[in-house]
Amino acid sequence: MSDQLTRRGILAFGAAAGLSATALAGSAHAQTTPKPTFLPLPLESKPRPVPPEGYILDRVGDAMYVVTAGGNQTPFVVTRIGVVLIDAPPSLANFLPAAIRRVTNKRVTHIIYSHSHADHIAGAAAFGNVFRIAHEETAQTMRIARDPNRPMPTTTFRDRYHLNVGGERFELSYPGNNHGRQCARNPYRARPTGQAAHRDVRRRAHPPARHPA
Numbered sequence: 001m002s003d004q005l006t007r008r009g010i011l012a013f014g015a016a017a018g019l020s021a022t023a024l025a026g027s028a029h030a031q032t033t034p035k036p037t038f039l040p041l042p043l044e045s046k047p048r049p050v051p052p053e054g055y056i057l058d059r060v061g062d063a064m065y066v067v068t069a070g071g072n073q074t075p076f077v078v079t080r081i082g083v084v085l086i087d088a089p090p091s092l093a094n095f096l097p098a099a100i101r102r103v104t105n106k107r108v109t110h111i112i113y114s115h116s117h118a119d120h121i122a123g124a125a126a127f128g129n130v131f132r133i134a135h136e137e138t139a140q141t142m143r144i145a146r147d148p149n150r151p152m153p154t155t156t157f158r159d160r161y162h163l164n165v166g167g168e169r170f171e172l173s174y175p176g177n178n179h180g181r182q183c184a185r186n187p188y189r190a191r192p193t194g195q196a197a198h199r200d201v202r203r204r205a206h207p208p209a210r211h212p213a
């Protein structure tokens, strides 16, 4: 090709050489399509540095703390008589006892199961024979799973359950089917400061996902 070839000349050459119109159009398209631009991520969405102990411990109320590690987190509440865990994820099994010891020498006396999924509660057996509360359908699913790492609840509820432990009050409610039929519990601590713990609650805009047993 001559250095003096015009764009029209190039197109004519392409046609003569048997190049597809699509390929040529695609090339022209790539040259003219503006690059997409994105808004910057908000600062709070960026990962936080993990301290040497391997987990992050946050205090989120008078008596509630949250342990975070490896993309998972779970709250616990220190009462006058013991510690109430909301779920016991196996991924935090090595960190929860150490995190609790940093703020109290009381032992775990209660575990609230938000739902039956193993990634949330298969660390429960490590806490021994504590009082465990779950929705009745959570218990039903666990009965079928027969997982020794997920000990059965001590008691179950259907619509609402109020748990009073050492001066702290927890309100558990079941608003209906959500993250799988058996798991839509929202353990909700009503007093004194009203923190809410929503676990795996799905909203309309969430993409579809498979539910593990």
Ligand SMILES: [Zn+2]
Residues within 6 Å of the ligand: 115, 117, 120, 179, 183, 200
């Ligand atoms: Zn789940």
